[in-house]
Amino acid sequence: MDAQVFGNVILVIVIAIIVIFVITVLFRSIRIIPQAYAGIVERLGKYHKTLMPGLNLLVPFVDRLRPLVDLREQVVSFPPQPVITEDNLVVSIDTVVYFQVTDARAATYEIANYLGAVEQLTTTTLRNVVGGLNLEEALTSRDNINGQLRIVLDEATGKWGIRVSRVELKAIDPPISIQDSMEKQMRAERDRRAVILTAEGTKQSQILEAEGARQSAILQAEGDAKAAILRAEGEAKAIETVFGAIHAGDADPKLLAYQYLLTLPKLAEGSANKLWIIPSEFTEALKGVGAGFFPTRDPSVAAAFGAATPPTAPPAASSDAAPTPKSDS
Structure with missing residues (x-):
């Protein structure tokens, strides 16, 4: 009786071991790769294949799956880096790198830590590019700096299976003293532009006023000239009519x-003496x-002039005249 119970216990243990082994084999044989990821399979320590998203089967205890590689575009912001410009000024520059893993095998075996390598390469390239520019050029040439960084990083990371799509400079911070000087210069430049714009406005206003006065004087002169011409033409026509009537002998x-x-x-205008005929x-x-x-x-x-002369009054009798003698008769 005891031997039968012992045999049953051993059978149960064996069955349990077999079930656990089967579950383990199935677990190590089936791999589900999510979308936008890739898996590197090593068989006996050597690269075997790259697993694509979906259901994949492995050989248990022979194949080993390395950590999944993210194939999506990644955005990495690096801390500010001190960079010395051509005019020996230390500026702090923040950078943002956009990159994507295009080859999971190269990103796994060609570089130990591609994220750290991209950061160090970005810092080195940034110092080389900005070191050949002065502060003003560095502040106004961000697009040029971004383009040069992207080209250098893309060429260097190509063998790592990484493609750098964009590099952006978030901020370029010059020293505090330089910032104060730049602010004063900017304020002076704005004041100068304001004075220039005010002077230009005054100049244009005076030009418009002078042009309006000139046009008004021209129009007034043209009106006076036309009026004088019309008056002269009227007087000429009147004189012509009068003299025509005189010569025709039919003048009023x-x-x-x-x-x-x-x-x-x-005829009497002017101060000179004139003889009227x-x-x-x-x-x-x-x-x-x-x-x-x-x-x-x-x-x-x-x-x-054909005017009648008014009658002349008779002279008044004088009191001193001698009296008329009376007739005796």
Whole structure:
């Protein structure tokens, strides 16, 4: 009886061992690789194959799976690094590197720690690039620095199975004293630009005002010229009409007299002495009209203009005259 119980116990133990062995074999034989990862399989310590995402089978106790390699693009921010520029100024530069593992086998066997290698290579390359630039060029040439860093890093990390897509400089911090000087220079530059813009505005305003005044004077002069031309043309036409009527022998005497009277003030303009000559054609025309325009007591002037001379009052009797003798009759 005791031997039968002992045999059953041994059988149970053997079955349990077999089950555990089978489970262990299955566990070591089946590997599930998640998406965007890759697995390196070593068979008896030597590289065998690279496992892709999905279900994969291994030979238990012969194949060994190394830690999975992330194939996604990674972003690594490195701490600030002191860099000396060409003009012997120490600046602190923060960098950000974007890279991606393209070959899991090379990233596993070509470099021991590719992340640390990328950091050290970035620092060394950054010092070489910025060391050939002065502070102003380093502050204004970020795109150039980024491009040079990316090219150097991409070439160096290619054999490691890594592709560097972008390198960015987060910050370039010069010394405090240099920052104060730069701030003063920037403030002075802004003040200078403000003064220049104010002067330009004043200049443009004066130019516009002068241009407006010039256009206004030109338009006014053109208007005065046109008005004078029109007045001259009207007077010329009037004179032409009058003289045409005179030559035709069909002139209105009153019209001639009125036209002549309008011409007299123009003949009298100026301080020089003038001799008035009355054309014979106007003699008859002025008769009868001058009486209305020039009432005078001078018989010669009245006769010239056809005006009647007012009657002369008889002289008053003088008190000193001798008395008239009375007739005796």
